[in-house]
Amino acid sequence: xxxxxxxxxxxxxxxxxxxxxxxxxxxxxxxxxxxxxxxxxxxxxxxxxxxxxxxxxxxxxxxxxxxxxxxxxxxxxxxxxxxxxxxxxxxxxxxxxxxxxxxxxxxxxxxxxxxxxxxxxxxxxxxxxxxxxxxxxxxxxxxxxxxxxxxxxxxxxxxxxxxxxxxxxxxxxxxxxxxxxxxxxxxxxxxxxxxxxxxxxxxxxxxxxxxxxxxxxxxxxxxxxxxxxxxxxxxxxxxxxxxxxxxxxxxxxxxxxxxxxxxxxxxxxxxxxxxxxxxxxxxxxxxxxxxxxxxxxxxxxxxxxxxxxxxxxxxxxxxxxxxxxxxxxxxxxxxxxxxxxxxxxxxxxxxxxxxxxxxxxxxxxxxxxxxxxxxx
Amino acid sequence: xxxxxxxxxxxxxxxxxxxxxxxxxxxxxxxxxxxxxxxxxxxxxxxxxxxxxxxxxxxxxxxxxxxxxxxxxxxxxxxxxxxxxxxxxxxxxxxxxxxxxxxxxxxxxxxxxxxxxxxxxxxxxxxxxxxxxxxxxxxxxxxxxxxxxxxxxxxxxxxxxxxxxxxxxxxxxxxxxxxxxxxxxxxxxxxxxxxxxxxxxxxxxxxxxxxxxxxxxxxxxxxxxxxxxxxxxxxxxxxxxxxxxxxxxxxxxxxxxxxxxxxxxxxxxxxx
Ligand SMILES: Nc1ncnc2c1ncn2[C@@H]1O[C@H](COP(=O)(O)OP(=O)(O)OP(=O)(O)O)[C@@H](O)[C@H]1O
Ligand SMILES: [Mg+2]
Numbered sequence: 001x002x003x004x005x006x007x008x009x010x011x012x013x014x015x016x017x018x019x020x021x022x023x024x025x026x027x028x029x030x031x032x033x034x035x036x037x038x039x040x041x042x043x044x045x046x047x048x049x050x051x052x053x054x055x056x057x058x059x060x061x062x063x064x065x066x067x068x069x070x071x072x073x074x075x076x077x078x079x080x081x082x083x084x085x086x087x088x089x090x091x092x093x094x095x096x097x098x099x100x101x102x103x104x105x106x107x108x109x110x111x112x113x114x115x116x117x118x119x120x121x122x123x124x125x126x127x128x129x130x131x132x133x134x135x136x137x138x139x140x141x142x143x144x145x146x147x148x149x150x151x152x153x154x155x156x157x158x159x160x161x162x163x164x165x166x167x168x169x170x171x172x173x174x175x176x177x178x179x180x181x182x183x184x185x186x187x188x189x190x191x192x193x194x195x196x197x198x199x200x201x202x203x204x205x206x207x208x209x210x211x212x213x214x215x216x217x218x219x220x221x222x223x224x225x226x227x228x229x230x231x232x233x234x235x236x237x238x239x240x241x242x243x244x245x246x247x248x249x250x251x252x253x254x255x256x257x258x259x260x261x262x263x264x265x266x267x268x269x270x271x272x273x274x275x276x277x278x279x280x281x282x283x284x285x286x287x288x289x290x291x292x293x294x295x296x297x298x299x300x301x302x303x304x305x306x307x308x309x310x311x312x313x314x315x316x317x318x319x320x321x322x323x324x325x326x327x328x329x330x331x332x333x334x335x336x337x338x339x340x341x342x343x344x345x346x347x348x349x350x351x352x353x354x355x356x357x358x359x360x361x362x363x364x365x366x367x368x369x370x371x372x373x374x375x376x
Numbered sequence: 377x378x379x380x381x382x383x384x385x386x387x388x389x390x391x392x393x394x395x396x397x398x399x400x401x402x403x404x405x406x407x408x409x410x411x412x413x414x415x416x417x418x419x420x421x422x423x424x425x426x427x428x429x430x431x432x433x434x435x436x437x438x439x440x441x442x443x444x445x446x447x448x449x450x451x452x453x454x455x456x457x458x459x460x461x462x463x464x465x466x467x468x469x470x471x472x473x474x475x476x477x478x479x480x481x482x483x484x485x486x487x488x489x490x491x492x493x494x495x496x497x498x499x500x501x502x503x504x505x506x507x508x509x510x511x512x513x514x515x516x517x518x519x520x521x522x523x524x525x526x527x528x529x530x531x532x533x534x535x536x537x538x539x540x541x542x543x544x545x546x547x548x549x550x551x552x553x554x555x556x557x558x559x560x561x562x563x564x565x566x567x568x569x570x571x572x573x574x575x576x577x578x579x580x581x582x583x584x585x586x587x588x589x590x591x592x593x594x595x596x597x598x599x600x601x602x603x604x605x606x607x608x609x610x611x612x613x614x615x616x617x618x619x620x621x622x623x624x625x626x627x628x629x630x631x632x633x634x635x636x637x638x639x640x641x642x643x644x645x646x647x648x
Contacts, residue, residue, distance in 0.1 A: 070550055090553040103551040107569045116565075168556065228636035 003030070012158035013309065020081070021046045021172050022067060027076035027086075029062050029228075038228045039076070044172075044206060045221075047080075049198050051207045053215040054225035055251065060208040061100075063225075068097045074185045080171060096170035098178045102151035102161040110160050112138065113196065117168035122160040135163040140199075155186045172204045179214065191218055212252045216240060221276070224248050246374050249297035256298045258339050262373075265290055270373060272296060276337030278315050282371040295374045299343035302370040302374050305354055306332065310365040317364045319356045329355055333364055412505070415621035421615060429517060430623040439619060441611060448607035451518065452587055455603060457575070459525035460533070460582035467533035467578055468571070473540040476549075494531050501528060502595040509596060516598035524596045525586040532585050533578035536642050541567075541576025577642035582635050588627070 021047035022044040037059045044050045051352035052201045054058045065071040067078060069090035078086040085093050096117065104113050115130035119125060136142045139159040149157055150270060158178060165173055175194075179187045195218050199207045207217050215222050218235040224231040224239060224247075228276040250257060258281070259270035270284040280296065288294050304310075305319075320340070324345075333341040341364055356362050387393060414422065436445060470490055474483065488494035493501060505524045514520055550569065552562035568575075590605040597606060604627065612620055 068554060070554075089555045089558075090550070091558050095554075097549060097551070097554045101545070101547060101549055103545070103547040105548060105551070105566055115551070116557075120552075120556035120561060164555070 004057065011273065019046050020044065021048070023079040023082075024063070024067075025077045025079065027066065027078060028074045028168075029059070029066060029071065030074045034147075036228050037066075040078070040225075040228075040230055041076075042188045042223055042230060042233060044204060047204055049201050049205045049218060049220045051196065051205065051209060051215045051219035052225060053209055053212060053222050053251075054231075055210055058180065059228045060149055060210070060225060061176055064097070064208055067172070068095055068174055069093050069101070071117060072081055073299070077101050094171045095174060096165040096168060096172075098158075098161045098165045099176065100176045100180065100230075102149075102157045104157055104160055104299075106149055106165070109146050109148060110141065111150070113149065113160060113200060114164045114167050117164060121168050132163075132167055135167045136160075138166075139163045139193075142156045151166055152348050154181055155190070157181065158190065159193075160349040162194075166197070167199060169201075172206060175207045177210070180211075194218065216252070224251065227252070233280065242372065243297060243374065246295050249295075249372070249374055254300055254342070254344075256296075256303075256339075256341055258296045258298070260295065260296045260373075261293045262288055262290055269368075272371075272373070274315075274335065274338050276335055278335055278338045280313055280315070281368055283369050285373045285375065287375045288373050294376065295369050297374055298341075298366060298371045300330070300342045301328075301346070302365055303341065303350060303366050305333075305344040305356060306363050306365060307354070309363045312365060312367045313371070314363045314365045315341075315360060319358050319362065321358055321362045322355060331355065335364075382576075411621045412625050412628065415618060415625040418620055420618060422618065432618040433626075436620045436622050436626075439617065444602070444607055444611075445604070445623065448573045448602040451521075451602065452604040453516065453526055455522050456583045456586040458522055459529050459586045460579050462526040463529035463534045463582045463586075464537075464575060464579040466530050467537050467582075468575055469579070470530070470534055471538040471541050471571075472567075474522045475538055476546065478569075491531050493528055498528075498591045501594040505563050505592060506595045516596055516600055520598070521593055521603065522602070524590065524592050528592060529582035529586055529600050533582040536577040536581065536638070537571065537574040538573050540577075540642070544570050563637075573644050577638040580638040583640075584631055588631065592604050 012252035016030075020043045023139075024040055024042050024044075027037060027304055028035070040059075040063060052063060054060055062071060066073050069085075069088060069092075073086040077084055080093065082093065096295075104110075105116065108116070111129060111132050114135050114166070115125075115128040118131055123131070124250045133142065133145065136145050139162060141156060141159055141163070144152060144156065144160075149160065150161065156182075161178070178194075179190050182190060187194075191206075191214060192207070194207075207215075219236055222232065222239050223233045226247050230237055232248045234242075237246060239252055243252060243255075246257070251257050258274055260274055262270050263273050263279070264271040265284045268284050269281050270288065272280050272282060273351065274280060274296075282296065306314075306337065315335055317335050320332045320334050323330040323332070328347060329345045331343045331345065333343060343364060388478045414425075415432055416428050416430070417425055418431060419426035436442060454619065474490070477483075505527070509520050509524075544567065548566050549562045553559070557565060561571065575614060588601075588605060590609065593603050594609070596607050602610065606622055606624070608623060611617070
């Protein structure tokens with residue numbers, strides 16, 4: 001259903017079966033007569049930082065809990081390095097979870113929390129504690145090992161949860177919005193730390209978030225989900241630059257979504273009509289033929305303004321408003337009898353790209369190919 | 377205070393509120409206070425105060441009735457400890473099933489069944505238990521008292537345990553199972569320690585209820601077997617002597633201490 005858009009593609013991935021860490025095959029999840037997941041299939045590669053991204057309620061947690069073993073799989077299967085696991089209880093799956101609320105055992109010390117998984121796996125107490133101490137060193141919390149979880153800050157608890165889940169060396173680590181409770185600065189720092197930990201340990205991470213920026217920053221590949229369905233699977237660059245449909249384009253980043261009708265398709269290019277006599281050329285898409293009324297996505301940072309029409313695509317417009325947003329300036333434009341456009345100019349670029357006063361007539365320009373046709 | 381102020385109807389604004397409150401408190405506590413004070417009376421009289429003395433306390437332990445009371449007290453404590461232990465175990469299992477068993481059919485019916493004995497008049501339970509033991513041909517004695525106490529103590533132990541358990545998120549057990557603990561290990565290593573304050577408080581409540589029970593005990597005890605309450609009753613039938621007041625005061629003191637412990641333990645947090 002959903003094409004793999006990354007350079008590797010499906011074939012190389014499927015032929016080397018041992019390289020797939022988690023393979024979800026036609027998994028369906030129903031709660032009574034409510035379908036939370038509608039036939040999801042995806043393969044997560046060994047040693048990959050994989051992100052499930054989607055708005056609240058789209059089924060990310062449900063999918064993660066099915067992989068961890070806390071939810072039954074209504075239909076379909078889940079494979080871990082080729083072994084079918086969907087009928088195993090959680091304690092028989094070499095998969096560990098960092099819970100959203102951390103779920104640190106409140107009656108145990110930090111050290112005992114981290115040692116718990118090792119002990120349950122059969123290590124004796126002193127070995128488990130030694131290993132746990134090393135894990136705490138890795139997340140720089142050694143000095144807190146005798147404390148109880150309630151005596152740590154949110155960010156520290158977060159790192160303990162991470163150490164506890166990593167200590168038994170799981171084959172796959174599941175993280176359900178682990179950073180959502182942290183403030184912005186700490187979140188940014190933890191994003192980097194998580195990424196480093198993933199590289200260092202070589203463990204496959206499956207990360208859940210509804211924050212598209214976080215997903216783009218951290219992931220090797222992203223699965224965008226909505227309403228229990230997979231919308232697109234690909235690298236952050238694919239997802240951002242080549243969104244497959246309306247939902248993905250709208251959900252990831254900011255974009256100009258324009259309703260267009262396709263007038264002509266030739267040489268792999270589609271001529272689209274925007275209304276008010278304005279025309280744009282963009283790359284044709286197989287699913288979109290002549291005469292279709294579809295949407296077009298143009299990222300605001302791919303647009304620039306000038307007094308005279310530039311090379312490539314140019315449209316005549318009038319400036320409505322400039323909004324200063326720190327690193328950027330956002331300009332809202334109106335096309336005569338046509339749609340409005342949002343243009344983003346980086347503050348550092350202001351020497352090269354001009355900002356116009358409201359009310360000025362000018363041209364808004366883009367490279368051919370900057371606009372992308374979407375299937376609905 | 378804050379809630380009283382913000383409430384639309386401040387009950388304290390009603391005329392006579394204070395008087396009624398004082399009257400209720402008086403009716404509730406005056407007898408206890410009188411008994412406590414007169415247990416320290418130097419005289420054998422129940423009404424004339426003749427100075428402070430511990431004479432009746434000494435009498436309880438050394439006087440003519442001391443042997444009877446000692447045996448009865450021993451029976452009472454053995455029964456209370458055994459019954460509370462069994463009731464607490466059953467109540468812990470029941471609470472685990474009720475709170476962690478997910479939604480099952482007849483769940484509210486089960487809850488009703490567990491807590492109903494709290495509302496049934498004790499005399500009914502007493503008669504029913506007696507008839508039951510007769511029907512199955514069980515000889516009355518310490519054993520019957522123990523079984524009856526275990527049965528009626530279960531709801532008292534259940535309530536604090538279930539309340540505690542409801543406050544424990546199930547993500548802790550999930551985290552344990554995620555970390556390779558099987559169901560039994562998740563229960564003994566994670567859930568049980570977190571529930572401990574509720575379990576202790578349930579045990580103490582059951583212990584006190586068993587220790588104080590008179591009606592049911594009186595029905596199901598065999599001839600010659602006495603617990604402290606039945607022994608006190610037997611003694612009182614021959615006329616009230618101040619030594620009874622001394623025993624009552626000691627029992628009262630024990631109850632107050634135990635209920636206080638139970639209260640603080642149930643609020644205690646073993647997670648800090
Ligand atoms: N136990 C359940 N019974 C019935 N419906 C459920 C249950 N658990 C989840 N759902 C439903 O399944 C859908 C997906 O839930 P899920 O928790 O997976 O969403 P999510 O993508 O993790 O959202 P969020 O970002 O808010 O955490 C929701 O509509 C939710 O209401
Ligand atoms: Mg969720």
